[in-house]
Amino acid sequence: MRYLASPSLDIRQNLAIETYLMEHADLTEPILYFYVNSPCIIVGRYQNVLAEINQQYVKDHHIILTRRTSGGGAVYDDLGNVSFSFITKDDGDAVGNFKRFTDPVIKALHQMGATGAAMTGRNDLTIDGKKFSGNAMHVENGRMFSHGTLMYDVDQTQIEHALQVPADKLATKGIKSVRSRVTNLKPYCAPEFQNLTIEEFRDTLAKEILGVSDLTQAHHYQLTAEDQAGVKALADQYFNNWDWIYGNDPAYSLTRRRHFPAGTVEFDLDVDGGKIKAIQIHGDFFGQLPIEDVTAKLTGVTYSPAAIQAAFDQLDVPSYFGKIPAADLVDLLSKQPQA
Numbered sequence: 353m354r355y356l357a358s359p360s361l362d363i364r365q366n367l368a369i370e371t372y373l374m375e376h377a378d379l380t381e382p383i384l385y386f387y388v389n390s391p392c393i394i395v396g397r398y399q400n401v402l403a404e405i406n407q408q409y410v411k412d413h414h415i416i417l418t419r420r421t422s423g424g425g426a427v428y429d430d431l432g433n434v435s436f437s438f439i440t441k442d443d444g445d446a447v448g449n450f451k452r453f454t455d456p457v458i459k460a461l462h463q464m465g466a467t468g469a470a471m472t473g474r475n476d477l478t479i480d481g482k483k484f485s486g487n488a489m490h491v492e493n494g495r496m497f498s499h500g501t502l503m504y505d506v507d508q509t510q511i512e513h514a515l516q517v518p519a520d521k522l523a524t525k526g527i528k529s530v531r532s533r534v535t536n537l538k539p540y541c542a543p544e545f546q547n548l549t550i551e552e553f554r555d556t557l558a559k560e561i562l563g564v565s566d567l568t569q570a571h572h573y574q575l576t577a578e579d580q581a582g583v584k585a586l587a588d589q590y591f592n593n594w595d596w597i598y599g600n601d602p603a604y605s606l607t608r609r610r611h612f613p614a615g616t617v618e619f620d621l622d623v624d625g626g627k628i629k630a631i632q633i634h635g636d637f638f639g640q641l642p643i644e645d646v647t648a649k650l651t652g653v654t655y656s657p658a659a660i661q662a663a664f665d666q667l668d669v670p671s672y673f674g675k676i677p678a679a680d681l682v683d684l685l686s687k688q689p690q691a
């Protein structure tokens with residue numbers, strides 16, 4: 353097995369490396385790939401972002417949001433988490449067989465004193481009845497990866513806040529996350545493994561899994577300049593791309609209503625592929641021009657604050673909405689409501 357620990361702390365870069373290796377590396381030997389991410393949320397391939405995250409909290413705390421290519425739910429990572437990935441050929445026997453990829457990790461954790469660590473359910477690793485690892489897979493053209501998180505010392509209050517969705521009238525299909533009680537591994541490890549840096553935790557796991565006493569003995573995968581160029585292209589195309597992150601949301605409908613001193617406004621929206629497919633506007637605002645001009649301008653617009661702002665910039669808002677300021681309308685239309 354070859355080994356790579358990502359030099360990056362950016363989830364978008366790290367997922368791009370993983371996909372690049374799956375698509376292009378010589379997988380005669382599988383690759384064990386580890387990565388650590390600065391605070392981020394990773395939603396599953398078939399999820400609706402709005403239904404999974406607290407957008408305002410995520411924005412205020414500068415948490416990176418991205419979408420991965422594997423299925424399953426939304427997870428939060430920070431510098432207290434290590435993700436592992438087994439990148440390999442799909443021999444026809446691997447799909448859905450999480451155990452095959454999680455067993456070596458469980459064994460390594462047992463060596464570190466976390467003897468209660470086990471696989472429970474279909475894809476969760478737990479200890480003491482609490483989850484510390486979520487796992488997912490992606491298969492493509494006879495190649496695949498199986499990846500999972502490992503919470504060593506994650507800020508759990510961030511998980512609660514960032515993945516708590518404000519009550520909202522959001523009607524959507526799409527995969528819902530399975531919220532669990534979570535725990536960090538750190539307190540379950542033997543004393544000598546309780547004060548590791550995240551890199552030391554990662555390296556200890558890697559040594560156990562690879563069966564070497566020193567990582568210089570491991571067979572390393574070296575990212576070449578050509579690899580780096582391919583990685584950048586994938587990050588641009590997918591993990592760092594608005595269209596990939598939001599445009600994959602399953603279709604959804606949502607209502608946004610607010611009472612302003614000058615009257616009440618309600619927007620009823622149908623969003624598909626990240627774009628406003630239909631919009632109705634109701635309210636007791638007093639404008640001079642027919643509101644159909646506004647609905648026409650907003651139909652087909654990308655459902656993002658910037659695109660909505662741009663559409664409103666082209667409208668003479670007082671003529672349509674009386675005394676309600678444009679900034680308030682943009683805010684109402686584009687911001688996720690609070691519970």
Ligand SMILES: Nc1ncnc2c1ncn2[C@@H]1O[C@H](COP(=O)(O)OC(=O)CCCC[C@@H]2CCSS2)[C@@H](O)[C@H]1O
Nearest residue numbers: 424425427428484485486487499500501529530531532
């Ligand atoms: N970092 C982390 N690790 C483990 N569990 C978590 C984490 N963050 C949140 N959660 C809990 O899991 C559920 C979601 O569980 P659910 O089962 O819905 O989804 C998953 O587990 C997906 C795992 C994807 C792993 C990839 C590996 C590399 S990049 S992301 C969430 O509501 C929380 O309760």
